[in-house]
Amino acid sequence: MAAIRASQSPKINRKAATIPHASAGPTVDVRCVLFTVADGKLLVALDQREGTASLPRSLPVANEPLDATARRTIRESTGLQEQYLEQLYTLSFRDSDGWSVIVSYVGLIYAGPETDALARSIWFDTHSLPKLSGADEKVIEYALLRLRAKLGYTNIAFHLLPRAFTLTELQNAYESILGRRLDKRNFRRRAIASGILQSTNQQRREGSHRPAALYRFRAEHDPADYLTPAWADEA
Amino acid sequence: MAAIRASQSPKINRKAATIPHASAGPTVDVRCVLFTVADGKLLVALDQREGTASLPRSLPVANEPLDATARRTIRESTGLQEQYLEQLYTLSFRDSDGWSVIVSYVGLIYAGPETDALARSIWFDTHSLPKLSGADEKVIEYALLRLRAKLGYTNIAFHLLPRAFTLTELQNAYESILGRRLDKRNFRRRAIASGILQSTNQQRREGSHRPAALYRFRAEHDPADYLTPAWADEA
DNA sequence: GCAAAAGTGTTGTGTATACACCCATGG
DNA sequence: CCATGGGTGTATACACAACACTTTTGC
Numbered sequence: 460m461a462a463i464r465a466s467q468s469p470k471i472n473r474k475a476a477t478i479p480h481a482s483a484g485p486t487v488d489v490r491c492v493l494f495t496v497a498d499g500k501l502l503v504a505l506d507q508r509e510g511t512a513s514l515p516r517s518l519p520v521a522n523e524p525l526d527a528t529a530r531r532t533i534r535e536s537t538g539l540q541e542q543y544l545e546q547l548y549t550l551s552f553r554d555s556d557g558w559s560v561i562v563s564y565v566g567l568i569y570a571g572p573e574t575d576a577l578a579r580s581i582w583f584d585t586h587s588l589p590k591l592s593g594a595d596e597k598v599i600e601y602a603l604l605r606l607r608a609k610l611g612y613t614n615i616a617f618h619l620l621p622r623a624f625t626l627t628e629l630q631n632a633y634e635s636i637l638g639r640r641l642d643k644r645n646f647r648r649r650a651i652a653s654g655i656l657q658s659t660n661q662q663r664r665e666g667s668h669r670p671a672a673l674y675r676f677r678a679e680h681d682p683a684d685y686l687t688p689a690w691a692d693e694a
Numbered sequence: 695m696a697a698i699r700a701s702q703s704p705k706i707n708r709k710a711a712t713i714p715h716a717s718a719g720p721t722v723d724v725r726c727v728l729f730t731v732a733d734g735k736l737l738v739a740l741d742q743r744e745g746t747a748s749l750p751r752s753l754p755v756a757n758e759p760l761d762a763t764a765r766r767t768i769r770e771s772t773g774l775q776e777q778y779l780e781q782l783y784t785l786s787f788r789d790s791d792g793w794s795v796i797v798s799y800v801g802l803i804y805a806g807p808e809t810d811a812l813a814r815s816i817w818f819d820t821h822s823l824p825k826l827s828g829a830d831e832k833v834i835e836y837a838l839l840r841l842r843a844k845l846g847y848t849n850i851a852f853h854l855l856p857r858a859f860t861l862t863e864l865q866n867a868y869e870s871i872l873g874r875r876l877d878k879r880n881f882r883r884r885a886i887a888s889g890i891l892q893s894t895n896q897q898r899r900e901g902s903h904r905p906a907a908l909y910r911f912r913a914e915h916d917p918a919d920y921l922t923p924a925w926a927d928e929a
Numbered sequence: 930g931c932a933a934a935a936g937t938g939t940t941g942t943g944t945a946t947a948c949a950c951c952c953a954t955g956g
Numbered sequence: 957c958c959a960t961g962g963g964t965g966t967a968t969a970c971a972c973a974a975c976a977c978t979t980t981t982g983c
Contacts, residue, residue, distance in 0.1 A: 483756060487719050487795050521718060522793055525786045548923060549784040549797050551760045558757055560722050560795070562784050601923040627962075644964070645946065667955030668960040688783060688836040862935075879937070880973065902982030903934040 485551060485560040489528040490516040490595070492563065492602035493541060494636075495570040495582065496619045501635045502570075502582040503599060504537050505589070512589040514563075514598065529564040537581055541566035543618035545687055547602055552594045563598045565606060567618040607637055614655050617676040625663060625671035626650060720786060720795040724763040725751040725830070727798065727837035728776060730805040730817065731854045731870045737805075737817040738834060739772050740824070747824040749798075749833060764799040772816060776801035778853035780922055782837055787829045798833045800841060802853040842872055849890050852911040860898060860906035861885060 492514060493504040505512040515536035519528040526544065533541050547563040570582070583589060585603060588596075609615050616632045617624075630646050650656055657675040664670035727749060728739040740747040750771035754763040761779065768776050782798040805817065818824060820838060823831075844850050851867045852859075865881050885891055892910040899905035 484719075484753060485722050487722060518719060519786065519795075522788050523786070525784065525795065546784060549760060549781060550923075550925075551754065551758070553757050560754075560760065560797070562795070597923065597925050601925075604923075625962085642947075643962090644948085647963080648965095649945090664954075666960065667958095669953035669962045671962060688785075688832065688839075860935085877973075877975085878935090879975085882936080883938095884972090899981075901933070903932080904936075904980035906935060 485558045486518065486556075487560050487562065488516055488518055489525060489532055489562050489564065490514040490598060491529050491532050491536075491566055492547065492599055493533055493537065493539075493566040493568060494585075494602075494606065494619065495568050496632045496635045497570060497582070499631055499635050501585045501603075503585050503588070504533075504581045505583050505591075506536055506581070512583070512591055514591075514595045525562055526564075529562075529566070533566055533568075539568055539570065541568045543567040543615065547598070547605065550594070550598075554592070554594070561594060561598070563602070565602045567615065569619055569621050571621055610636060614653055614676075617655070620676070623659060623661065623663075623673040623675055625673060627671060629674075720793045721753065721791075722795050722797065723751055723753055724760060724767055724797050724799065725749040725833060726764050726767050726771075726801055727782065727834055728768055728772065728774075728801040728803060729820075729837075729841065729854065729871075730803050731867050732805060732817070734866060734870050736820045736838075736870045738820055738823070739768075739816045740818050740826075741771055741816070742824075747818070747826055749826075749830045760797055761799075764797075764801070768801055774803055774805065776803045778802040778850065782833070782840065785829070785833075789827070789829070796829060796833070798837070800837045802850065804854055804856045806856055845871060849888055849911075852890070855911070858894060858896065858908040858910055860908060862906060864909075 491504075495502050495504070504515060506515050507513075515532050517528060517532045517535065519525060523531075525546070529544055529546075530541065533539065533544075544564055544566045547565045549560060549562045551558070551560050553559075585599070588599070591599070606615070610633060616629065616636065619632045620628055626647050629650060630641060630643065633646070634640055655677045657677050659673045659675055661673045662670040663673055726739075730737050730739070739750060741750050742748075750767050752763060752767045752770065754760060758766075760781070764779060764781075765776065768774065768779075779799055779801045782800045784795060784797045786793070786795050788794075820834070823834070826834070841850070845868060851864065851871065854867045855863055861882050864885060865876060865878065868881070869875055890912045892912050894908045894910055896908045897905040898908055
């Protein structure tokens, strides 16, 4: 607990602050970890320009809010519109391209058969990822950690499903992310109790077994985005 | 669920990506919300250069990790060494100085009588803050929200106390942050049960009443930093 | 002996977990 | 009629909230 008031010099700070642009500050680059679930696998979207794979990324254009950059990145790189987006973490990184500040986002999306067909090549199983840069690897790893943790106290997994879904599909999404099986009765009880399920009166019949009831997600009761500040990103 | 594959043009993206430096990207600036507790009040540290108050801030110097920038900012602005530091949120902001990306951090510290004396002027009660920029106001508001939420599932408030403390002091810290009174017996039971209290065998006698047992915080059992990625910030 | 803060247990209520069988359908 | 996944209830353990009095000290 020794005194710390040593290097009190705000020289660099002040100087740079007066000429904010064109200084040797870091480049800001936005990267998105976009997840989807298919066949009981948790998949992540990667770009594969020039052989090596990498997270979808881009630089913010002038005065573009970071959230908008993230959404644009996802659109440009996958052609899809994410259903949920949350800022993950910001880190600085030094590599061959110079000095970057990476603002990372996590997105969730349902990639059904249609979209799957046109964009299949970009999806990679999180359990067998291709070679990635160190930064991308860490960002993905952390995104997974946070996504799993968040399943415990939010209903975020709804965003991985189509508008109408069965409880079994919902449970499969949870199990894919968590990597373990859940008890059917307990899962259904909690899902119903959470109050964010709206029971449509439709059913889905497929295969030689009892048809499943279809539900919708009541977005207005979703407490999932409480981690994102209300103002989010304005300019 | 209409098809979204509209603006597939990664023009801007690609172009900017090839000349990352010297472009008109945003300035990156790190701001710290440093909290302390005194007299049952939750206080935040503000700089008051040139009349208007603002959060302590600075620009990262070349290749400096963001966490290091945050720690340096706190040292330079308060002369103190924070006891806990966590990244809060990153937002972009447009103001008179141009286009900035603000990486915000929350720090916790114990500001005892000694430190209080030399730095008293910088501390402001969170319930009566001076006029601040819109960005700073929002960052503080969000920091408070997150700090309160975090008290529910972590033991983060220990970082607001001196090395040895009484359970009553700990409870006061919680109450100052939450803004409501807690039940003494329940509070103590949970604090003990959490396993991060190490009972020193010392007591503190002050005033005409029974002396209080002193405890220490077992940092190695602190699950508080699980929100921060293991790699945190390397370059 | 009294004022002032420290310290201490029990009970009810709600929430999470473990666990096994019948139902509706297609072929 | 059988294979397949859909759907249902109960008992137990644990976590949390409400609640009041005794203890030790300084003066």
